[in-house]
Amino acid sequence: MAEQSSVVYSTLTDEDEKSFETIFNKRGVTGLYEYSRRKLDSWLxxxxxxxxxxxxxxxxxxxxxxxxxxxxxxxxxxxxxxxxxxxxxxxxxxxxxxxxxxxxxxxxxxxxxxxxxxxxxxxxxxxxxxxxxxxxxxxxxxxxxxxxxxxxxxxxxxxxxxxxxxxxxxxxxxxxxxxxxxxxxxxxxxxxxxxxxxxxxxxxxxxxxxxxxxxxxxxxxxxxxxxxxxxxxxxxxxxxxIKGYACQVINEKKKHLEKRIPLISLGSAVVPISAAVPIPGLGLSVDFAVIISEITFYREQFGLTDDDIKDTAEFLGLREEELKEEFGIGTFLQKCTRKGIITLCLQAAYSANSAEISKYTIIPLLLGSIANGMISYRTTSYCLTTMLEDIYKVSVKISEKMSSDIVETPLD
Known part of the structure; x- marks a missing residue:
């Protein structure tokens, strides 16, 4: 049975759809790839x-x-x-x-x-x-x-x-x-x-x-x-x-990170052959490096890098292993590996839900003539959406724990 998911997928804004269509008509897939990369890094x-x-x-x-x-x-x-x-x-x-x-x-x-x-x-x-x-x-x-x-x-x-x-x-x-x-x-x-x-x-x-x-x-x-x-x-x-551990900041970060997923997925769908990585058993390629890079970015944004995990454990008076076990950090860390991402790609290929990812965007019109373009788009979107949701949930749990621990700061 195809896997069902409760994850909500992001779609392109009307402004981006118009820009993509204009660029595609003028410069083809190369222009789309370059535009998506520039757009992602514009905040820098x-x-x-x-x-x-x-x-x-x-x-x-x-x-x-x-x-x-x-x-x-x-x-x-x-x-x-x-x-x-x-x-x-x-x-x-x-x-x-x-x-x-x-x-x-x-x-x-x-x-x-x-x-x-x-x-x-x-x-x-x-x-x-x-x-x-x-x-x-x-x-x-x-x-x-x-x-x-x-x-x-x-x-x-x-x-x-x-x-x-x-x-x-x-x-x-x-x-x-x-x-x-x-x-x-x-x-x-x-x-x-x-x-x-x-x-x-x-x-x-x-x-x-x-x-x-x-x-x-x-x-x-x-x-x-x-x-x-x-x-x-x-x-x-x-x-x-900026670093932020409050739930309000975490929620705002998630909203903006979700907006990046269609851009990255598009880039993966039109990535140059030299940068694409074949996924075993699927007969398709994705921009594996950019998926790993984006997941690393999620960890940095939500304070879940290796150094952050160490600091948080120290603040909460826990060993790192205890922190990972209590908040399920080990689960998403396994997904962050090459093997874990490949597994997510395989899940995406067989998920009925993944077919809905780009249903209401202009992407099918742009990628319809590109071999495996839509499959790569959906696969990348599924991987990043799933990972963002997992990391976000862990981050919220830690934030709530930290908040509850500092509400009552004892006087010795």
């Missing part, structure tokens, strides 16, 4: 400049390292020290995408950077949006800068760092009747909002973070907000470049 070619500013010692450099997923001794990491280190603006490129740049700006209101010449010195008009960092109350200088940013009709976010210090201080200051971490966080957030409200910012976003533990507190919520508020044409660039 969009520049995004994010400014991080605040007073001396507030945690700007540490914040940049956290959001770039870097340790201070990693190549390309921001230098941190106990004394003032930011005397000029410094650029830090995202390790996975050099077109995303976080700029560490000097704080406003110092003897070197007074309000009257600050805007010109740090080239404020060059950034897409701004992150204002403080480790205590936000100052009048912070709010003056936010007002200048608002005049330019750009987005800004207030980030309160070092909240772990406030929580740990509770242990040192009280022997009994200690407040819970949730109570302390609520007090900090309320204090920040009251401070900003008094300075004229009633609707400001406030995010509480620990730069050394980006799993905790509001870091994921901040990631989600940054993605949502990014300029529309730059949203996917930030989404695919």
């Amino acid at each position: 070619n969009v520049s995004l400049n994010i400014a991080v500013t605040g007073g001396s010692g507030k945690g700007k450099s540490s914040f940049i390292n956290a959001i770039l997923n870097l340790k201070v001794d990693d190549e390309g990491a921001a230098f941190t020290d106990v004394k003032e280190t930011t005397l000029e603006r410094k650029r830090y490129e995202h390790p996975a995408n050099k077109n995303i740049v976080f700029w560490d700006l000097p704080g406003v209101g110092t003897k070197h950077f007074k309000q009257e010449d600050y805007l010109n010195k740090v080239k404020l008009n060059e950034y897409d949006f701004f992150i204002l960092v403080s480790s205590e109350r936000f100052s009048e200088n912070d709010c003056w800068l936010a007002e200048e940013i608002r005049k330019m009709d750009k987005r800004f976010f207030f980030v309160r760092t070092k909240v772990d210090n406030d929580i740990n201080a509770e242990k040192r200051s009280r022997k009994k009747n200690r407040r819970t971490p949730e109570t302390i966080l609520d007090l900090i957030r309320s204090d920040c909002k009251e401070c900003l409200n008094n300075l004229g910012f009633p609707e400001s976003h406030v995010f509480l973070v620990d730069n050394l533990s980006p799993y905790l507190f509001d870091f994921d919520r901040l990631s989600k907000q940054l993605i949502e508020d990014a300029p529309k044409r730059k949203r996917e660039t930030l989404l695919f470049s």
Whole structure:
């Protein structure tokens, strides 16, 4: 009996269908292949400049390292020290995408950077949006800068760092009747909002973070907000470049990754003979390398690379083997192998459901004259859709586990 699947398949957008038809009529299958590859990589070619500013010692450099997923001794990491280190603006490129740049700006209101010449010195008009960092109350200088940013009709976010210090201080200051971490966080957030409200910012976003533990507190919520508020044409660039463990970010990543599948499947259907790999027993070829590359991309996006798995196990206090067993990670890792992908291709060939993959797209018209083109398209689409769904489900389970573990952060 043919295998039935509950997986929902992605189809091409109307815009892509029109583009494919035009390109096919002008340049044939070669043009289709080249267009699909360019389209897939287009997010890497969009520049995004994010400014991080605040007073001396507030945690700007540490914040940049956290959001770039870097340790201070990693190549390309921001230098941190106990004394003032930011005397000029410094650029830090995202390790996975050099077109995303976080700029560490000097704080406003110092003897070197007074309000009257600050805007010109740090080239404020060059950034897409701004992150204002403080480790205590936000100052009048912070709010003056936010007002200048608002005049330019750009987005800004207030980030309160070092909240772990406030929580740990509770242990040192009280022997009994200690407040819970949730109570302390609520007090900090309320204090920040009251401070900003008094300075004229009633609707400001406030995010509480620990730069050394980006799993905790509001870091994921901040990631989600940054993605949502990014300029529309730059949203996917930030989404695919930034780490995010919250379910909202994971869901958004899945939506955008699904849009890639028809493009990759088309590329596999018209791939040059030299790049195609025969699938034993099917008499067809697919672009095996691009399937493996895309699955690797899924693992990177959902935090399931080998290094990510190791870090997650450590955070949850589990051995890697325990983590893999508890969340079924071993199952999809087996599918990620050459043997596993070939097995998926065989499943696709005999799946009645796979015939529906391209039923409502223009693909049959474009590939009807290409030997095995439609079969390769459906096979690739089935493999990637199945793998994306498996990896997504594991990622959601881990996210929910991590969220439940950090809701109750105990005070010893």
